Amino acid sequence: MAAVAPQRTAAREPTSTWRLGDRAALTACWACGLALCALAAAICVFMLVKGLQYLRPELLWTHPVSGADQAGSGGFLDPMIGTVVLTSLGTVLSLPLGVGVAVWVVEYGRPGWLARAVESAVEVIAGTPSIVLAIFGLLLFQQKVLGFLSFQAAGGAVFGRSFFAAGAMMSLIALPLVFASTREALQSVPQHVREASYALGKTRIATIRRVLLPAARPGIATGTALGMGRIAGDTAIVVILLGATLQLSPADGPPLVRDLKGTGSTLTSYVYNNSPAGEGNAAEKAYAAAFVLLGIVIALNLVIDRISRRGGALSWTR
Amino acid sequence: MDEMTVPPVRRIALDHEPTVVLPPVNGNGPAQAPAGLARRRPAEPIPVRDRMALNGLSVRYGDQVAVRGVSLNVRQGEVLALIGPSGCGKTTLLRTLNRLTELTPEARRDGRIVLDGEDVDGLDVTELRRRVTMVFQQPNPFPMSVFDNVAYALREQARKRPGRAALAAPVEQALRRAGLWEEVGEDLARPALRLSGGQQQRLCIARALAARPEVLLLDEPCSALDPLSTAVIEDLVVELRRDLAIVIVTHNLQQAARIADRVAFMYLGELIEEGAAAQVFGAPRVTRTRDYVRGAFG
Numbered sequence: 001m002a003a004v005a006p007q008r009t010a011a012r013e014p015t016s017t018w019r020l021g022d023r024a025a026l027t028a029c030w031a032c033g034l035a036l037c038a039l040a041a042a043i044c045v046f047m048l049v050k051g052l053q054y055l056r057p058e059l060l061w062t063h064p065v066s067g068a069d070q071a072g073s074g075g076f077l078d079p080m081i082g083t084v085v086l087t088s089l090g091t092v093l094s095l096p097l098g099v100g101v102a103v104w105v106v107e108y109g110r111p112g113w114l115a116r117a118v119e120s121a122v123e124v125i126a127g128t129p130s131i132v133l134a135i136f137g138l139l140l141f142q143q144k145v146l147g148f149l150s151f152q153a154a155g156g157a158v159f160g161r162s163f164f165a166a167g168a169m170m171s172l173i174a175l176p177l178v179f180a181s182t183r184e185a186l187q188s189v190p191q192h193v194r195e196a197s198y199a200l201g202k203t204r205i206a207t208i209r210r211v212l213l214p215a216a217r218p219g220i221a222t223g224t225a226l227g228m229g230r231i232a233g234d235t236a237i238v239v240i241l242l243g244a245t246l247q248l249s250p251a252d253g254p255p256l257v258r259d260l261k262g263t264g265s266t267l268t269s270y271v272y273n274n275s276p277a278g279e280g281n282a283a284e285k286a287y288a289a290a291f292v293l294l295g296i297v298i299a300l301n302l303v304i305d306r307i308s309r310r311g312g313a314l315s316w317t318r
Numbered sequence: 319m320d321e322m323t324v325p326p327v328r329r330i331a332l333d334h335e336p337t338v339v340l341p342p343v344n345g346n347g348p349a350q351a352p353a354g355l356a357r358r359r360p361a362e363p364i365p366v367r368d369r370m371a372l373n374g375l376s377v378r379y380g381d382q383v384a385v386r387g388v389s390l391n392v393r394q395g396e397v398l399a400l401i402g403p404s405g406c407g408k409t410t411l412l413r414t415l416n417r418l419t420e421l422t423p424e425a426r427r428d429g430r431i432v433l434d435g436e437d438v439d440g441l442d443v444t445e446l447r448r449r450v451t452m453v454f455q456q457p458n459p460f461p462m463s464v465f466d467n468v469a470y471a472l473r474e475q476a477r478k479r480p481g482r483a484a485l486a487a488p489v490e491q492a493l494r495r496a497g498l499w500e501e502v503g504e505d506l507a508r509p510a511l512r513l514s515g516g517q518q519q520r521l522c523i524a525r526a527l528a529a530r531p532e533v534l535l536l537d538e539p540c541s542a543l544d545p546l547s548t549a550v551i552e553d554l555v556v557e558l559r560r561d562l563a564i565v566i567v568t569h570n571l572q573q574a575a576r577i578a579d580r581v582a583f584m585y586l587g588e589l590i591e592e593g594a595a596a597q598v599f600g601a602p603r604v605t606r607t608r609d610y611v612r613g614a615f616g
Contacts (some may be wrong), residue, residue, distance in 0.1 A: 193458045196522070199418055200471040200529060201448035210470070215461045315511070316458055 044294075051291020054284040060292070064246050064270070073282055076289050078247045079270035082163075083232055083296065085259075086242065086266055089167030090174055090231040091224060097171065098178030098227075099213075099220060106186040107208055126176030130169075134240035137169035141241070150261055151251040159243075162251070163260040166242040173234060174227025178220065185219025186212055190316050221308035228304075229297050235268040244269040267293040357576055366395040369533055369563040370415065370450075375429035377410050377419055384410040386587040387429070392533060394563040397555060399578035399595070401568060403616035407587040408567045412535050415565065416450040417443055434532065451526035452535040456542055457518035459510035459525070464502050467510045467521055468492050471529035488528060496524035497554050516547025523554065534558065536566040540573065552577050571611060575599055583607045 015023060062075035101118060109115035141150055142160035150162035189212055197207040213220075238244055243263030250262035265273075267289050272278050274286040370392035377385040385407040392398055392415075400408040410419060417438060419425045431438045438446050448471065459467050465482075468489045473479050489506070493499040498520045502508065510521055519539055526534060536555065540548040555564055556577050568574050574581055574595070581598040583591045583606075591598060591607040602608040610616050 190456070190458070192454045192456055193460070195418060195421065196452070196454055196458045197460070197470075198421065199416060199447055199452035199454075199535075200525065201444040201446075201451075202470075203444060210462075211460045316456060 047287075047291050047294050050287040051294075053287070055288040055291055059285070059288055066246060073280065073285070076267065076270050076285065076292070079265045079267045079289065080292065080296075081248060082238075082242070082264040083266040083268070083293065085163060085264075086167055086170060086238070087228050087231045089163060089260070090170030091228055093167060093171035094174035094178050094227055095220075095224060098175045098223065099182050101175075102179050102182035102186060103208060103212075106183055107204065107212070122176050122179050125172050126180075128172075129236075130173055130234050131236035131240070133169045133172055134237040137165055137237070137241050141165040141168075148261075151263070159263075161241055161243040161263050163242065163262065163264065166237050167260075169237050169241055170231045170234065173230050173237070174224070177227040177230065178223040181219045181223030181226070182216055185216035188219075188315075189215050193316060218308035221304045225301050225304035225308075228300055232266075232293065232297050232300070233268060235272055238266045238269040239272070242266065242269070244273070267296075364395040364560055366393045368392075369394050369434060371430075371432045372415075373430040373432070375411070375414065375431065376427070377407070377414055378426045379422065380424045383587050385414065388584075388589045390582060390589065390592060392563045392565055393580075394532070394561070395559055396579040397559050397564045397566060397577050398580045398582060399566050399568055399574040400582050400584060401571060401574050401610075402584035402590075403610070404569070406584040408584050409537055411584070412452075412537055412565060412567050415533065415535055416447045416452055418447075418452065448529045449531050450533040450535065451529050451531040452537065453519070453522050453526050453539050455538045457515055457522055459513070459518050459521050461509070461511060463507045464493075464510050464513070464521060465489055465506035468524050468528045470525060492524040492528035493521075495527050495558065496520045497550060498524055514547075516543050516550065519543060519547065519551060520554070523551070527558075531562060533563045533565065536564065538567055538569060541569065548573075571599075571613075583610060585610070 015026065018026075059075035060080070061077055063077050064079070065072070065074040101122065105115050105118055138160050140146065140160075141162070141164075142158045144156070144158060146160075147156075147158040149164040151159040153159070193211065193215070194207055197211050198204070202210070242265065243249070244265045245263045246265065248259065248262060248264040250258040252258060253261055271286045271290045271293065274280040274282040274289065276283055278286075280286075368391055372388055372390045372392075375385060375388045375390075376383065388411060390398075400411060402408050413419045414427060415431065415438075419427065420443070433441070433446065433449065441449075451471070460470060462470075465485075469485045472485055472488060490499060490503070493502065498517060501517060502513070502521075510518065513521060519542075523534075523539070540551055543551070552573065555566065558564060559579070566574075566578070578595045580593065581595045582589055583598060583602075583604075585606055591602060591604045593603075597603075598607060599611050602611060
């Protein structure tokens with residue numbers, strides 16, 4: 001009797017045997033993915049074309065001035081500096097706060113009700129629209145006690161708008177992102193790694209500093225990158241709390257403090273003002289500035305991606 | 319005494335063959351041990367000295383009793399293996415020796431543990447854990463370089479931290495004792511998590527040795543490793559018992575037979591039987607021990 005070679009069945013069921021609804025749903029999912037790629041490509045290509053069309057190098061190093069037509073209104077040096085300063089300030093404020101809160105919640109978190117309250121508080125901040133944060137910030141920083149953080153008129157009236165004020169509110173935008181990714185990173189460190197440190201006679205605080213924070217570094221970097229992107233991209237807080245003045249306008253005091261107490265604008269508010277919807281109505285400059293903003297944010301993401309990958313994607317077996 | 323019964327090798331039942339190969343009872347010993355289950359044991363005897371003494375030790379997690387009235391001595395010059403089925407309290411007992419169970423809020427301990435004549439409750443917990451260090455089931459090097467991992471225990475938390483130059487010698491020594499120096503000595507700056515699993519576990523042993531402990535606790539150190547890495551670590555453990563007391567928890571009876579001098583069998587939180595490895599495996603006094611080492615349950 002000749003041996004019959006066993007017939008192998010197909011590893012996967014061919015989709016032609018599927019129900020019509022399932023096939024339609026699969027096609028729809030596939031089309032959604034494709035559409036998303038197309039959308040991302042469209043944004044990049046559109047900004048690239050428009051940006052390169054209108055971006056002249058001198059725009060990058062000339063101060064903006066008020067002018068009747070686009071040829072005479074200068075470049076956007078000040079908004080660029082504003083974006084960098086405000087993003088740095090917001091990050092510097094949110095990073096220790098977010099990491100500190102996450103470390104407390106994950107590593108201590110007692111009493112439990114307080115930890116839950118802290119997490120809810122962060123969620124409330126994350127859910128607050130930035131325009132609401134901006135209005136709240138204006139209320140806060142116009143108080144007399146906080147007058148030293150912004151321009152103060154001779155009569156004692158507090159302007160309430162400055163890099164300090166805007167940076168403080170911007171840090172609240174980045175805070176939930178830094179907090180969430182740090183918490184995730186700490187939670188993904190297996191318990192036996194902590195115990196290994198305790199078992200060598202290390203205290204809890206030494207374990208956090210020497211083992212857990214280095215382990216959470218990629219997570220912290222990711223959260224920071226996301227937070228920086230959000231700060232660089234926010235407009236509401238800039239318009240309301242930074243004054244959105246055309247040029248950087250320092251207040252009084254020693255250098256740096258003087259600048260941070262003063263007002264200014266960022267690329268987002270510049271784009272808004274120069275878009276057809278804004279007072280400036282210089283659409284060409286808006287496109288050029290939007291292109292630069294996109295470039296800054298993407299570059300920022302690449303840098304932080306590099307930092308977080310240093311040491312490679314290493315992890316423990318659980 | 320070298321003539322000892324090795325634990326049986328379990329087989330899958332085929333055509334009504336017995337599922338367990340039963341060695342003869344009463345310690346008369348089989349004619350010869352199966353090949354490959356030889357003891358990793360140098361011939362000359364090693365002086366033995368008491369390091370730790372456990373007296374009436376019980377551990378509860380809430381209402382659950384994990385360890386019940388265990389009294390046991392841990393000696394330098396011997397490898398003590400804790401064996402028993404899952405959930406019998408071996409790991410809890412091990413973790414109690416360096417007060418690691420105290421990290422679990424609901425854990426309660428009764429009984430005395432004495433380390434070199436001192437009650438461990440009277441010792442500063444960080445000092446105790448430097449004297450009684452531990453290696454875990456999963457290799458868990460810290461996310462830093464090989465050098466920093468080994469130097470970790472040596473770097474004090476106080477202001478005066480020893481410099482890199484001062485640490486180089488003890489780090490090298492610890493890596494040599496763990497048999498890792500030949501493999502990593504060239505590049506100590508390499509991230510520890512890039513090493514292979516077996517190397518990572520030996521690094522964890524080196525890290526635990528760097529503190530110059532008196533007792534080394536091993537919690538199933540080979541369960542995540544391949545046979546070759548396991549063999550290297552077993553040789554290492556047998557060698558290390560000259561300088562310090564070693565307690566190893568293992569699920570693997572053959573491993574206990576290969577490396578242990580003394581074996582303690584635990585069941586449902588109680589210490590059922592403790593004695594020389596040859597006696598526990600060859601002529602167990604208690605029926606339950608005999609059933610376990612023969613593979614009747616567990």
